[in-house]
Amino acid sequence: MxxxxxxxxxxxxxxxxxxxxxxxxxxxxxxxxxxxxxxxxxxxxxxxxxxxxxxxxxxxxxxxxxxxxxxxxxxxxxxxxxxxxxxxxxxxxxxxxxxxxxxxxxxxxxxxxxxxxxxxxxxxxxxxxxxxxxxxxxxxxxxxxxxxxxxxxxxxxxxxxxxxxxxxxxxxxxxxxxxxxxxxxxxSLEVAEAAKLYENAYRSVNIALANEFAAACAALGLDARAVLDAAATKPFGFQRFDPGPGMGGHCIPKDARLLANAARAAGASPELLELAARIHERRPLLVVEECAAKLGRPLAGARVLLLGVAYKRDVDVTTHAPALVVARELARAGAEVGWHDPLLSADRVVADHAGRALPRFERLEAEALSRADLVVVLTDHRCIDWDLVRTSARAVLDTRGVLRQGG
Ligand SMILES: NC(=O)c1ccc[n+]([C@@H]2O[C@H](COP(=O)([O-])OP(=O)(O)OC[C@H]3O[C@@H](n4cnc5c(N)ncnc54)[C@H](O)[C@@H]3O)[C@@H](O)[C@H]2O)c1
The missing domain is CATH 3.40.50.720 (NAD(P)-binding Rossmann-like Domain)
Structure with missing residues (x-):
């Protein structure tokens, strides 16, 4: 064959x-x-x-x-x-x-x-x-x-x-x-095709909902993950999606878009899919705002270390990774941005707003963590030493909740 x-x-x-x-x-x-x-x-x-x-x-x-x-x-x-x-x-x-x-x-x-x-x-x-x-x-x-x-x-x-x-x-x-x-x-062929797109559109909409909900919780003074822990005890009618720095990868954004386009072309109004896409686009920009809020000072001149660049845990793929937008926009705002992702190959570049390569930390060491004004967790790879992050970083924005979970 x-x-x-x-x-x-x-x-x-x-x-x-x-x-x-x-x-x-x-x-x-x-x-x-x-x-x-x-x-x-x-x-x-x-x-x-x-x-x-x-x-x-x-x-x-x-x-x-x-x-x-x-x-x-x-x-x-x-x-x-x-x-x-x-x-x-x-x-x-x-x-x-x-x-x-x-x-x-x-x-x-x-x-x-x-x-x-x-x-x-x-x-x-x-x-x-x-x-x-x-x-x-x-x-x-x-x-x-x-x-x-x-x-x-x-x-x-x-x-x-x-x-x-x-x-x-x-x-x-x-x-x-x-x-x-x-x-x-x-x-039919069409049922199989649409099922695949719907599976990924389902993830897209639910990830958008999780991120929107996390923002609402922050405004309400609630810990979104504590609410999710509570909601997830329901044994039916609920599937947990966790908030994060935004949605990436090759398939989910593309497939949700393919479904929305097909629906529009057929005369339907896939408003929820399109709204989810806008929420995904905005999310990394909100992370940059959260960095400024966490620092409590302007981003210009702040040393920010990004942990994890791949779009999700335990993969080396950076296609549409929110970390790329976060890095670019932090650099545009004048922050000194460095990054660490042990899964990315040596030739991988994370660029600033002018296309220049941002410094990479090959190994994660206590000194780099403690030197940073802010450490931003963007991907919760299992191979990162989260205990070291816990004990060495001075301030952390943990978009994945990995430090809360115990790494
Ligand atoms: N990777 C995933 O997680 C995943 C999951 C589900 C569905 N898909 C879908 O599966 C399809 C393939 O995705 P992928 O991730 O394997 O892509 P990929 O980019 O990893 O691999 C595609 C391969 O096809 C080769 N190629 C391209 N055009 C060719 C041609 N005309 N003749 C011969 N080879 C050609 C490329 O050189 C490449 O090696 C896509 O439709 C994708 O949306 C991917």
Whole structure:
């Protein structure tokens, strides 16, 4: 079988199929990534997969679509980002679909694992294949539900699957049943697509609510987390979302936006989704105001040390990370900003408002903590020595509540 796009979604999927005994051809347009994988070197920071793939003898990484010409099925795991217009950038998906149209054998199955707005698989994949003379190919959609950094097993998360027709559904379902503990068919491609977007929109709205609620609690003189602790004792009808410095990452902001755009285009008014997006945009700017309030003096000249830059705990991803905005705006206000994030690679830069690299603290030491006028906790990585922060920092703005929880 083939996997197109060997990133955060495609590579673990390829590894799961190799583990299940399949031969997998992995196609990626990034030649460097393919070389690394072919040499058994990891390309995903949090998952050591490459050596196992190489040792299995059942995995081939390639940039050449022709190598998929014997594959009876191909999973498409390419990015589906937003274009500058705010609409879906169809480029990577269209390129992948065209490549498959050119090489897959008659009657093969194409499963889209990438996230798409409702109607995407039908028009951009099934329609495009038909227009390229490949109406013989079966088409299914099975949205990925990875939870980066959480250490959750891929196979344990129920897998939605939908087909353009019964044959496509049957084929995709029986393949995924070789790998996933639970495969859940949906009644149409669009239901599966919309379910994925709704799951992430749900998180977006609830994170916005948690942050708005925390601001209300602060105004009311209440500890928001104490209220959440109390509310979370309710055994039904409540799922806890904690406040933080803002929402980031690659998927949730994008998927909420894709859903809002699709709804608007269809004549609906997704006001809650759009309001949540505005709350997310404002949140890091409020953190900067909270820094000034905590300092009790102007930001200009204050030494501020940021702890954690990744968008969430235990990942090394900084896409749309609120910390990047906090760092930039603190620097713009004249603060001397430094940062520490043990998970980010040595070449990672956090920039000020003029694009200049801000100083990085490779190691977290008591001296740096005590020298800072303010330490701002932005990401609660488990590997940070929170006891050291507790005992050494003179003033802390803890946007994650990690010091309260005992680290
Ligand atoms: N990473 C996640 O946590 C996650 C979770 C659920 C859903 N998704 C969705 O899955 C899809 C893939 O996301 P990802 O995080 O794996 O992306 P990624 O950027 O980590 O990896 C994508 C890979 O595809 C390759 N690629 C791009 N265009 C290609 C093409 N035309 N042909 C061959 N290779 C190509 C890139 O070089 C890259 O290696 C997106 O739609 C995303 O929204 C991601």
């Amino acid at each position: 083939g996997v197109v796009g060997l990133g955060g979604v495609g590579l673990p999927l390829a590894a799961a199929y190799v583990d299940a005994g399949f031969r997998v051809v992995g196609l990626d347009r990034d030649a460097q990534r393919v070389r690394e994988l072919a040499a058994g070197r990891d390309v995903l920071r949090h998952q050591a997969l490459a050596a196992g793939l190489l040792e299995s003898g059942r995995f081939l990484a390639t940039t050449d679509p022709e190598r998929l010409s014997h594959c009876a099925a191909a999973f498409v795991c390419v990015p589906t980002p937003l274009a500058a217009s705010g609409l879906l950038d169809e480029g990577p998906l269209s390129t992948a679909v065209a490549a498959l149209a050119g090489v897959l054998p008659r009657g093969a199955l194409v499963v889209i694992e990438s996230t798409l707005p409702p109607g995407g698989t039908r028009t951009l994949v099934a329609g495009a294949l038909a227009a390229q003379g490949r109406a013989d190919l079966l088409v299914a959609h099975s949205p990925e539900r990875e939870d980066p950094g959480a250490g959750r097993s891929l196979r344990a998360v129920p897998k939605l699957v939908a087909g353009r027709d019964e044959r496509s559904l049957r084929a995709a379902r029986s393949l995924h049943e070789c790998v996933f503990d639970s495969v859940v068919p949906t009644e």
